[in-house]
Amino acid sequence: MTVERVYAAYFSPCGNVKTAAEAIGHAAAKAMCLPFESIDFTLPQARTVEMVFGPGDLVILATPVYAGRVPNKLMPYIRDHIYGNGALCGAAVCFGNRAFDDALAELYMLAKDNGFTVLGAAAVATEHSFAPTLGTGRPDEADLAALAAFGEALAKKAQKNGPALKTVPGVMPPERYYTPLRADGAPAKFLKAVPRTDMEKCTRCGTCAKMCPMGSVAPKDPAVTTGVCIKCQACIRLCPAGARYFDDGDFLSHRAMLMANYARRAESAFFL
């Protein structure tokens, strides 16, 4: 099959997945002298449409790792609304320096089940969105070079009609999510935690409401959470006034546990 176009299609509340997916996709497209297009399905409006690919497409499909899996609120969109129709795929997950557990296996299976031929897969070590002392500043220069090399290798494999990737690490189908722990080792229960807003700092600019991937911040009153919060940190990272924060005890304790135990530099893993 001749590849004609390269895409990076990603969910990326805090930007790491976007950076990684685009680095892979750009390098693959450049190696084949082909056009490259980014498709960002982070915001709810972007997920109201079907994403239909076909033969001649190479798609870098990428998500973050949440609790060792593809984010559970995102999974149905990928499962039910992204069609490969014989397109080639590089599956990529970004994890925040702890572990990718079964996330890559889950994304690999979703892509295969949706009609993609998965040529390669990557688990990319990045900065942790809610524990930023983990993997600080990653993807860094060395990571970007490794991502570009992976993109070039994918391009080579695509041009040679290389075989589909047979497997990736992880339980298939995945059976459980990672249980977050508090600093004292007990399970951390913060499913219902929502960000707070310091109304002294808030300028009501609307950024948090506009950028919430779940559409869960009331545009007229950012202190009101109208729906599910996936703790992605987009509103906290993007608030120009620094007015958003979490104060949930279990959430903060889990963050402290991560920072105490996962400070070492995690390695990315590439499969072809």
Ligand SMILES: Cc1cc2nc3c(=O)[nH]c(=O)nc-3n(C[C@H](O)[C@H](O)[C@H](O)COP(=O)(O)O)c2cc1C
């Ligand atoms: C709710 C949540 C759960 C996470 N779970 C994990 C995890 O299980 N393992 C890990 O290493 N990183 C985990 N992370 C970190 C993210 O996978 C990582 O920071 C990723 O790069 C975020 O992508 P983004 O910057 O595109 O939003 C988690 C982050 C969030 C917000």
